[in-house]
Amino acid sequence: MRALVAVLAAATAVLGTAPAAMADDVRARQLTVHNGTFVDGYGREVVLRGFNVSGEVKLAENGFLPFASTADAQSSAQAMRQLTGANAVRFLVSWAGAEPTRGQLDQTYLAKLTDQMRAFLDAGIEVLPDYHQDLYSRYLFNTGSWYSGDGAPKWVVDLGHYPQENCGACVHWGQNVTQNGAVQDATSDFWHNANGVQDEFVSQATQTMQYLHDHLTADEFAGVAGMDPWNEPYAGRYDANQNSQTWEQNTLWPFFQRFRQAMDTAGWQDKPAFVEPSMFWNANISFERQTGGFLDTGAIGSRYVFNTHFYDELAQSGVLMPGKAGDGQYSTDFGTIRDRAQALGTTAIVTEFGHPLTGYTSDKTPTVDKAMYQALDSRLSGANWWSHPGQSGPVLSGTQWHWDVYSGQHHELMNDNPSKVQTIGDGWNGEDYSSVQGNQLRQDPRLLDRLYPAAVAGHTLAFTYEDRSRDGSQVLTWNSVPSSMPATSAIVGSGRYGVLVWQGSDLAAPTELHVPAGMNATVVSDVSSTRSGDQLLLAASPGLHYALVAEPSASPSDSQLAAARAELAQWAPSAATGTP
Structure with a gap:
């Protein structure tokens, strides 16, 4: 995305003398939302493309950090730029890592987090921090469980006195969201602020954002895109007469407004909040998709970004989509994303998408991932693009799930059980999505290293x-x-x-x-x-x-x-x- 000084110098003979104001490149790093698109300080439309860094944050083996060391972060950032041309990462942050004891932020964790984030900023990559959680917390799960979670620290779970977790006959970890009583109760408690846990989350988030603001240089902080307040939100349990639409409006949206105020307090007032709809909006199999996506908020405006994920659960089932993906497979799904952002008066980004690289549906992965990138580029199929280019729509920003340099080489004690050491894939709930192992690509470089309009001087x-x-x-x-x-x-x-x-x-x-x-x-x-x-x-x-x-x-x-x-x-x- 950034027009670096060396690039501009090489272009001078053709494009004219580069303005002196571009010498420090800060204007090219300052993203805002204007007229339904990301724009930089020069007014250019910007497209963000990259990966999530990283599912390692879900694991305890490296202290809920993306990398074991800053050196690993630096080599990873350089490899990502060289191998894929990425200009953005969604950078996972752990509440359990930031606040292991109530009211006390772990300064060592924050310092390491900042250094690892800086590695990507220094490589010219825009960084979107993401407060990540899945199934609310790893501490809800017993040491012999088939599944695990991530997010909230142990003290939060201890306050709740939740029942013994059990997902019954679940065949996928995600079923815990609606079938595990402990996960449902704990998640619901967060949204109802039981024991003041939501207050405490917002307080530590404010302090964490203040820390990042104060410990990154002004130039580095300019490369922070905004903040994702909560990964894949879900009610846990709906209140009486509530559905995803009313829950988003009456519970989730006020939380995002509250978090927006926290960003302002911490010095992030010029950066948007990347807010996610109910998690069931993120797939193509949910009945709740028709009643989610902030249908009742009205225009949320340029201080927020419509931030969604997309996974093809039909393809992942192996049964509901028996074949492979084809031309225009996701044109309608990603067109809906564009339409919701337009209705909300902002821009959109797809901060998670992808398909498993191993397992019984991995034969679909090359076509599924290609079709998702195609749908990010245009809302048209290839067969219709040349004849109807005016219907192409805005190019969507996106960050693929995910970039884990430790893929297949983990040593994670699942739920702190030394008898259940996870080594293969992502080291978490049997998933295997990482596009890299070490600093080597596991997917076709033609798919991942793509031509894309990083910054357009116009529309x-x-x-x-x-x-x-x-x-x-x-x-x-x-x-x-x-x-x-x-x-x-x-x-x-x-x-x-x-x-x-x-x-x-x-x-x-x-x-x-x-x-x-x-x-x-x-x-x-x-x-x-x-x-x-x-x-x-x-x-x-x-x-x-x-x-x-x-x-x-x-x-x-x-x-x-x-x-x-x-x-x-x-x-x-x-x-x-x-x-x-």
């Missing part, structure tokens, strides 16, 4: 990227250039390609696209461009603009480039008018 009208990722030996091509554009099709050939159409503005910073490593890109555009490292810089200027970024098998001739420009110039206005 994005349409975007697509055909990554040509693989499902085994099969090349997945879902978006072919139409035969009506033969010159463009000839340049694209069988290689990766992306197209951006935007309404430009005369801003003090260029449009930036991240270009995948090893992509020897040919650019066909109506504006001047330059390449520096993994950034393609396109000159900022008013008017309707287009850019095709492709990797042809052979360098195209001047006449071929001219023919492609003519085709794209004739086609591009359809993205502005919404007509084919």
Whole structure:
């Protein structure tokens, strides 16, 4: 996302002299929400792409921190940038780690957390801290349990005197949410502020945010995107005559407003709260999805971001979606995300998505993950993109679940039981989602290292990227250039390609696209461009603009480039008018 000084210097001959104000790059780091999109200090529309760091926070083995050391965090941040071009991470934070004793913050934990967060900020990556919880707390579960949780510290559970946990015949850890009485009771108590536990959570969160504000430099703090107050909220138990819609309005939304005030108190007043709807809004199998998503709040405005997750539970079932994902598989689901954000008067981000890398449905993973990235890029299928580009919609920001450098190498005592040492996968409830092991990718780099519009000097009208990722030996091509554009099709050939159409503005910073490593890109555009490292810089200027970024098998001739420009110039206005 950031137009670094070295990049701008390389672009000077093409784009003009870079303003002196960009020398410290702080304006490029300061994200706000404006007109339904993220914007930086130059007014450019920003897309955030990256990963969650990391499910390791759910485990006790490294003290509820993402990494065993700052050195591991630094090498991980560098690897993420080099391997995927990520410009953002959702950075997990543990209440149990921050406040192991009521009213006393663990200063050592906060110092290590800050250092590990700084590793990503120093690598030029935007950081979104996330107060993470699943099943409320690990301390609800007995040492012989099949499952575990994370989030609240032990003292919170001790106050509740909850019944012996039991999920009965559950076949997935998530069923504890609605079938484990201890989890239900404890979660409900939090939302009802029993024993003052919600008061205490907000108090420690205020202090933690104040600590981060005070211990990061101003430039570093500028790279903190905001705060995710509570991962995957759920009522635990609904009150009488309550459903997800009324619970969101009468219980969850007041909590988020309260947390918003805490952010202001801690010096985060210029950063949005990334608020999540009821957790059952995050999948494609829940009946509650129709009654969630903050339907009754009205416009929440630019101080909040609509922050949702998405998992294909039909695909994960192995039965309800017997085949693999295909072109446009999630266009409707992610279109709903766009529509809810627009109705709420803000922007959206999908801070968790993905599919298991091992297990009996992992044969679907290459297609499921490709379809999710496709739906982030555009609300259209590949088959419909070229004919109806004006319906493409905003490009969604997203952070894939997840990036765990210790994947498959854990040593976690499940629920503190030395007889149940977890080593495989994520080390937590049998999951295996990490895109890396160590600093090596476990998924196709064509899928993860993507072309995307990191910052647009103006307004994005349409975007697509055909990554040509693989499902085994099969090349997945879902978006072919139409035969009506033969010159463009000839340049694209069988290689990766992306197209951006935007309404430009005369801003003090260029449009930036991240270009995948090893992509020897040919650019066909109506504006001047330059390449520096993994950034393609396109000159900022008013008017309707287009850019095709492709990797042809052979360098195209001047006449071929001219023919492609003519085709794209004739086609591009359809993205502005919404007509084919």
